[in-house]
Amino acid sequence: MRSLATKKNYKSEKIRGIRIFTSSFSILFQLIIVAISILPIVWIFFSSFKTNGEILNSSLSLPKHWNFYGYINAFKISPLHKFYANSIIIAVTSTILNVFFVGMASYVIARFNFKFKKVILITLSLSLFLPMTSLIHPVYMTINKIGLYDTKAGLILVYTALGLPTTLFLLNSYFLSIPKDIEEAAYIDGAGFFRTFIQIIVPVARPGFATAAVLQFLLSWNEFLYAIVLTNSKENRTIPVALSYFTSQFSFNYTSLFAAIVMVSLPSIILFALMQEQVVSSLTAGSVKG
Amino acid sequence: MNRKGFWIALFLMPTILIFLLIYAVPVFTVVFTSFFDYRGFSGRMTFIGLINYIQLFTSDSSFKKALGNTLIWILLQSTVHVAIGTILALILAKKRFGWKFVRTSYMIPNIISASALGVIFLNVFNPTYGIVNSIIKIFGNKNINTNWFFDYNTAFFTVTITWLIYAGLITILVLAEIMSIPESVFEAAKIDGASDFKINIYIILPMLRNILATCVILAATSMLKEFELIFLTTKGGPADLTLNLPLYLYKTALIENNFGYANTIGTVLIIMGVITIALVTKLFKFGESDV
Structure with a gap:
């Protein structure tokens, strides 16, 4: 009887270990998926309000001024x-x-x-x-x-x-x-x-x-x-x-x-x-x- | 013909006409003209038997490269791509916080125009202001200036990335199938003390056989259609390194106006499609019932 109980304990600890691993893996996996899916589009969106100089020099920063010249020019x-x-x-x-x-x-x-x-x-x-x-x-x-x-x-x-x-x-x-x-x-x-x-x-x-x-x-x-x-x-x-x-x-x-x-x-x-x-x-x- | 028969025929007519005009007659034309020397717009055609095929498979190095690349991409897409989409579906099926947000985000690259996606990636991987090199600069290598799409060492990898990791459609299809599995199946497994991981591997995956076969067919045949993401980035270069069959066909038909030869490539594409579907169907015992 006793041996069976310890065996069960051991097993449940092992399961908990696997659970922690799988849940942290799943969170990381989802973060990566969201990042690769929306970062490129979000980056393009913010960059469309920047000036050419801003895009070339500080490509990751937010636009200094929100201007619509890009949009107006695109139509021109x-x-x-x-x-x-x-x-x-x-x-x-x-x-x-x-x-x-x-x-x-x-x-x-x-x-x-x-x-x-x-x-x-x-x-x-x-x-x-x-x-x-x-x-x-x-x-x-x-x-x-x-x-x-x-x-x-x-x-x-x-x-x-x-x-x-x-x-x-x-x-x-x-x-x-x-x-x-x-x-x-x-x-x-x-x-x-x-x-x-x-x-x-x-x-x-x-x-x-x-x-x-x-x-x-x-x-x-x-x-x-x-x-x-x-x-x-x-x-x-x-x-x-x-x-x-x-x-x-x-x-x-x-x-x-x-x-x-x-x-x-x-x-x-x-x-x-x-x-x-x-x-x-x-x-x-x-x-x-x- | 009775009145009902008349209406049935009338209802079928437009679809059948469109099918004949845009699918049936073109398929016949592709296969038929592949046996001819047929160039330019004079309309002159000379029957040459299998010469186009012989040239294609023996002395055309661009074709060899395009065929090889297409096969590698089919293989990667039907394994890695489907695996990524399936793993995410298994995770999202737990319906933890934010699962719908993840699903919607992952679909975005799949629903915007492939041409927009091509131009987006061209900028994302730009050597000077692209987001990839900018991030690498922050986390270490300050002098990186890899020209991802046009460097001989990175071009193939970069082009592959633009579709391999975007498996939103696979996720949606597999996820819906998992959600249609009766709750009692999971409960029985949990009472037996199975871990989530074991439930995924031994219970859910085998039940997904048919939808996975569908996904593998979709993923593999999508590589026989891939055009925009190469055309708008590397155009098949450098030196045919990222050329595939659709792009080679496009160049042969519209730039060289060598229609007979282009349609020989077209016939190869159609045959590859048929083989892919037959192979996957057999491999997964697709369509057979589980019982």
Whole structure:
């Protein structure tokens, strides 16, 4: 009996030792994660209010005076307002089209049985795993051929397609989770197919649509590769491309560059901060079921 | 066709058209034109069989470097990157003070534009005013002037850092899976006297097999798409040291206008994607039930 008790004591002390080690490790680990994630952005943010001289001589200090010259200059040396307007038009339009069209397809796939349903679903799913970087040339040729090179419409079309797999999976699993009698009642009342979709299904599936829309908006707002491949004029370029324009032409003007980075990143950060609970819960629900 | 059939077809139509235009026809074009000598905008194509592939794998040193780098990055991303994200998820699952703040912070580098991130890192690692060298100057080496992105010895390491340690998406996915494990499982383990560490290793991790497979696929295939963070920092240099396949494809297609050859690289990328997914699926017995 006694030996058993001492053994237990020894064991509990060992466990306590491990606990102290793991809890200090976990605190340190979290500190490092937070530091590497937000220090670079916070540093860029503060530096965007400094002068060029301050940035070069005392890069870690806070700005002496909070001035907005960097921001004002950024708009002067590049047509930033134009890029902003383009990004908003392209991101909003591609989000509406993507969520609406892919929503229609996901609804039909989730709810009805028809010929080739499995083949269609599997074929569409393949797009999720396709490295889109491999398609630069043919997509460029296609857009060129249909006369959409260097137009907002061309980028809208490609972005609508880029988000196809994510929206399909998200909405498909969302529709599967909605009870079927909701729309059956509508059909019995004599409502048409399209009206049932718009007036019954879309409102019920609003959280799913909202998440898909946020992700699609972020994708279009952030996209860079196809933006440089499919456009060549200031008239149609988007805000991520503006950054490369800044680094090549005004690389001596750090304040304006930093201001431009802040203006590119801030909308994404704000949108995510506002919608994150929604996005996180739907994302994971989708991944668990799908 | 009945009325319902008509509506089903109509609802599928836009998505299928977009899919054909931007995915299906381009994939076919990539594979088809990889067997042709096809350069410039004249549209002239000469069938040359496997010549592009032979040249790619036997005499193209840039391709060898790009392929090697891409493979190393796939390997690192599917191990180290996934491990970092998973460890953080295991820690945050305890829901100690501030766990949501940590989760949100870690997502920020994942949700801002990769182009912004590239320019941010270019400045963070700048030799004169960058935050990295400034901090090193405070804690010791006062004369440091390492040009992280452009020095032959540090370029590869620095480029790798810009994505390897930012595993916010992995954390979110794994964390949600842990939270869906029934509370009774943990309680039973605790009654049996298992430590947190043991619970993590022997109980939680095995239950995460499917989500980890998803994460490894996501992480590995992301390296077949990585472009912005290299393009806006080192541009593949110095001397192809940080070149990867997407960047090499981009250069071949848009700077040299050698479309047939670029699409041969594209075909290799697509095949690598297929192999990666097949391998991970097999390795993790993905999709099979746990019982």
